[in-house]
Amino acid sequence: MLQSLLNNLTLLTTGILLGHILKSALTERLQKALGTRLALGIASGLLGVLLMHYHFQISRHIVVDFRQLPILISVYLGGGISGAITTLLIMIYRLFLHEFGTHAVIAALNSPVTFLIGVLFLRQEKTTMPRLFLVLGLSSVSMVVIAWILYDGFPYLEMGLYLPLFFIAGVIAFSILHYLRNKDDSIRKMREAANRDFLTSLYNSRAFAKKMEQKIAAAQRDNIPFTLLIIDIDYFKRVNDQYGHLAGDAVLLQIADVMRETFSQRDHIARKGGEEFVILVDRCDADQIKVIAERLRRNVENHLFVLPDGGKLKLTISGGSATYPNVDEVELFLRADQALYRAKEAGRNRVYVT
Numbered sequence: 123m124l125q126s127l128l129n130n131l132t133l134l135t136t137g138i139l140l141g142h143i144l145k146s147a148l149t150e151r152l153q154k155a156l157g158t159r160l161a162l163g164i165a166s167g168l169l170g171v172l173l174m175h176y177h178f179q180i181s182r183h184i185v186v187d188f189r190q191l192p193i194l195i196s197v198y199l200g201g202g203i204s205g206a207i208t209t210l211l212i213m214i215y216r217l218f219l220h221e222f223g224t225h226a227v228i229a230a231l232n233s234p235v236t237f238l239i240g241v242l243f244l245r246q247e248k249t250t251m252p253r254l255f256l257v258l259g260l261s262s263v264s265m266v267v268i269a270w271i272l273y274d275g276f277p278y279l280e281m282g283l284y285l286p287l288f289f290i291a292g293v294i295a296f297s298i299l300h301y302l303r304n305k306d307d308s309i310r311k312m313r314e315a316a317n318r319d320f321l322t323s324l325y326n327s328r329a330f331a332k333k334m335e336q337k338i339a340a341a342q343r344d345n346i347p348f349t350l351l352i353i354d355i356d357y358f359k360r361v362n363d364q365y366g367h368l369a370g371d372a373v374l375l376q377i378a379d380v381m382r383e384t385f386s387q388r389d390h391i392a393r394k395g396g397e398e399f400v401i402l403v404d405r406c407d408a409d410q411i412k413v414i415a416e417r418l419r420r421n422v423e424n425h426l427f428v429l430p431d432g433g434k435l436k437l438t439i440s441g442g443s444a445t446y447p448n449v450d451e452v453e454l455f456l457r458a459d460q461a462l463y464r465a466k467e468a469g470r471n472r473v474y475v476t
Contacts, residue, residue, distance in 0.1 A: 126176065126177065126178030126179065127178045127287065129176045129178070130173055130176060130177070130178055130187055130188050130291075131188075131291055131294070133169065133172050133173055133176060134169070134173065134188055134191060134192075134291060134294075134295055135294065135295070135298060137165075137166075137169040137172075137192070138195070138295060138298050138299065138302075139298070139302075141162070141165060141166075142302050145158075146306070156203070158200075159200040159201065159203050159204045160203065160204070160207060162196060162199060162200040162204045163196055163200060163203060163204035163205065163206065163207025163208050163211075164207055164208075164211065166192040166193070166195060166196035166200075166204065166207075166208040167192070167196075167207060167208040167209075167210070167211025167212055168211065169192045170189040170192040170193065170208060170211065170212040170215075171211065171212065171215045173187045173188050173189050173191075173192065174187050174189050174212070174215060174216065180280045180283050180284055181277070181279070181280050184277055184280045186280075186284050188288065188291050188292075189212055189233070190232065190233070190236040190261050190265075190288070191291060191292055191295050192208055192212070193205055193208050193209050193212065193233060193236045193237050193240060194236065194239075194240045194244060194257060194261070194292070195295060195296075195299065196208040196240075197237065197240035197241055197244050198240065198244045198249065198296075198299065199299070202241050205237050205240055205241060206237065208237075209233045209234055209236070209237040212230075212233050213230045213233050213234070216229060216230040216233070217230050229268060231268065232264055232265060232268045235261075235264040236261050236264065239257055239260045239261055239264070240257065243256060243257045243260070244257060249296070254292070254293070254296050255289075257292075258288065258289050258292045258293075261288075261292075262285050262288060262289070265281075265284075265285070265288075266281060266285075269281055316328075316329075317329035319392070319393040321371060321374055321375065321393070322374055322375055322377075322378035322393050323378070324378050324381075324391050324392050324393045324399070325390060325391065325392035325393075326392060326393065327392065327393075327394055327395065329392065330390065330392035330394070330400060330402075333390045333392075333402060334350075334402065337390075337402050337404075338446065338451050341446055341447065346405055347405065347406065347407045347445055347446060347447060347448075348402060348403060348404055348405065348406055348445070348446055349402075349403040349406040349407070349408070349410075349411040349443050349444070349445040349446070350400065350401075350402060350403075350443060350444050350445075350446070350454045350455065350458045351400070351401040351402075351403055351411065351414075351415055351441055351442075351443045351458065351473075352394075352398065352399070352400050352401075352441060352442050352443070352455075352458045352459055352461075352462045353381075353398070353399040353400070353401065353418070353439050353440070353441045353462075354397060354398050354399075354439065354440050354441070354462060354466070355373070355374075355377060355397040355437060355438075355439055356437065356438045356439060356440055356466075356470040356471060357437075357470075358370065358373070358396070358397035358437075361373055361435070361437070365429055365431075365433070365435075368430050369429045369430060369431075369433075372427070372428070372429055372430055373427050373429075373437065374393070374397070376425065376427050376428070377399070377422065377437075377439075378391070378393070378399075380418075380421050380422055380425055381399065381401070381418065383421070384414075384417060384418045384421050385401060385403065385414075385418075386404070388404045388405075389401060389402060389403050389404050390402040390404075406445070407445055407448075408443075408445040408448055408475060408476075411443050411445060411475055412473075412475050415441055415443060415473040415475070416473065418439070418441070418473075419438070419439055419441065419471070419472065419473055422437065422438060422439045423436070423437075423438050423439075423471065425437075438470060438471035439471070440462060440465040440466050440470045440471065440472060440473070441461075441462060441465060441472075441473035441474070442457075442458045442459060442460065442461025442462030442463070442464065442465055442473065442474050442475075442476070443458050443461060443473065443474070443475050443476060444457035444458040444461065444476040445475075445476065448476075449476060457476045458476065460476070461473075461474040461475065461476045462474070
């Protein structure tokens with residue numbers, strides 16, 4: 123029994139870890155796609171079938187396994203669609219490929235009950251340890267009811283042995299899932315921090331360069347224009363000299379907020395360095411950028427900047443833009459920077475469009 127029990131646990135944990143490795147190779151968008159959730163349901167169903175095949179014996183007449191856990195895991199990770207597929211595959215194997223009969227029909231009913239319990243109570247962001255115990259407890263109750271129906275004399279000793287093992291296996295499985303999720307969250311946060319400006323939380327120059335490459339590739343593939351806009355805060359050095367660097371930081375933070383409010387979520391905003399910012403404006407041609415850039419200029423001009431000491435001041439910006447494919451990708455930064463220079467030479471508080 124011990125060897126078979128360890129085989130069941132090993133299959134379960136190996137399936138979880140292998141699935142996580144495969145999932146980690148996908149982009150965040152693909153991880154949430156319908157096809158991925160369908161694949162998760164199929165993989166979890168096959169894991170359940172393997173667990174049934176490599177069952178373990180707890181008495182002369184009773185064999186058990188942990189097939190319910192892949193159903194719960196599938197619901198936890200992929201929702202109802204994944205869980206339904208897993209449940210269906212496990213039921214098909216139990217009914218038609220594994221000693222079909224009255225006992226098989228009754229035993230197979232435990233799978234949809236487990237699925238229903240998972241759908242009702244399992245949520246990734248809300249699955250605390252008490253909730254997990256509730257789910258495992260309800261699943262155990264359904265197994266007790268099934269055992270009561272299947273056997274003439276209720277197998278008290280066998281169920282008394284199996285249910286604690288089921289609880290332990292469930293806690294181990296979900297502890298692994300919880301650990302892997304926390305690890306992924308930590309890695310994602312570190313990657314995000316590496317791509318962000320430490321002060322404004324906008325993209326930094328390195329991340330913006332990657333976004334630029336991706337945007338050019340997408341524009342070439344889909345033939346959709348975009349515009350590079352470079353913004354510089356007028357006379358920002360005077361703010362630092364007169365009010366101090368803390369005041370300068372406060373201005374940069376508020377400028378970043380104004381930009382977030384002005385541009386859409388599909389646009390990419392970065393702090394290039396000092397008081398200079400760059401924006402990739404998606405699906406924007408040379409005519410549209412005139413309106414958008416003017417709106418930004420006006421929003422900054424109308425904003426009242428609050429300093430750490432309670433003081434207030436008004437500021438303006440200058441900007442220059444270059445639009446792809448009007449301007450070749452190699453010259454985008456150069457042409458936008460030249461337009462910015464002309465805006466400053468013309469008296470600042472304006473945006474020139476290339």
